[in-house]
Amino acid sequence: MSIEKTLVLVKPDGVARGLVGEVIARIEAKGYKIVSLRMLQADRALLEKHYAEHQGKPFFEPLVEFMMSGPIVALVAEGNRVIEGFRSLAGVTDPTVAAPGTIRGDLARDQGTKVVQNIVHGSDSPESAAREIAIFFEGK
Ligand code: IDP
Numbered sequence: 001m002s003i004e005k006t007l008v009l010v011k012p013d014g015v016a017r018g019l020v021g022e023v024i025a026r027i028e029a030k031g032y033k034i035v036s037l038r039m040l041q042a043d044r045a046l047l048e049k050h051y052a053e054h055q056g057k058p059f060f061e062p063l064v065e066f067m068m069s070g071p072i073v074a075l076v077a078e079g080n081r082v083i084e085g086f087r088s089l090a091g092v093t094d095p096t097v098a099a100p101g102t103i104r105g106d107l108a109r110d111q112g113t114k115v116v117q118n119i120v121h122g123s124d125s126p127e128s129a130a131r132e133i134a135i136f137f138e139g140k
C-alpha cells in the first residue's frame, strides 16, 4: 500500500473548545505525519465545494452555517492507509454512538442542533482526499 494523504478539519466546535492540540496529538501519537497546517475562516463558496456531495440534503444549510460560525483548522496528514486510519481515530459520524476511545466518542455529544457537531472531518477515499486537499491547500 502506498503512502496516502488525507484532509483533516478541526471544525468550529473543536476550535472553540480548545481541542486543536488534542486532535493533533492523537494524529501524531498514532504515528501519522502532519505535512500541512492552516487556520482559516471558511466562506460559503469554499464550503459548498467541500461539501458538494451533501447539496440538497436537509442538513446541508445548517452544516454550511455551522462550518462558517468560527475559525477552523485544516491539516494534511500522511502515512500508509491514513485515510482509513484517521476515519478510525475520528469514530462514526454520530457522536452519541461513536466508540469511546475515538475523537468523536470521547469529545463530542448530541447538542440538539440541526447539524451534528462532531469536532472533526476526515476524507473518506483517495479521490475525496485529493479533491479536498486541493480545495484547502492549492488555492480557492
Ligand atoms: P462524516 O463527517 O462522518 O464523513 P458525512 O456523512 O460526510 O459524515 O456528513 C458530513 C457532516 O454533516 C457530518 O460530519 C455531520 O457534521 C453532518 N451530518 C451528517 N449526517 C447528518 C444528519 O443526518 N443530520 C445532521 N447532520 C449530519
Ligand code: MG
Pocket (backbone or CB within 6 Å): 122, 124
Ligand atoms: Mg464525509
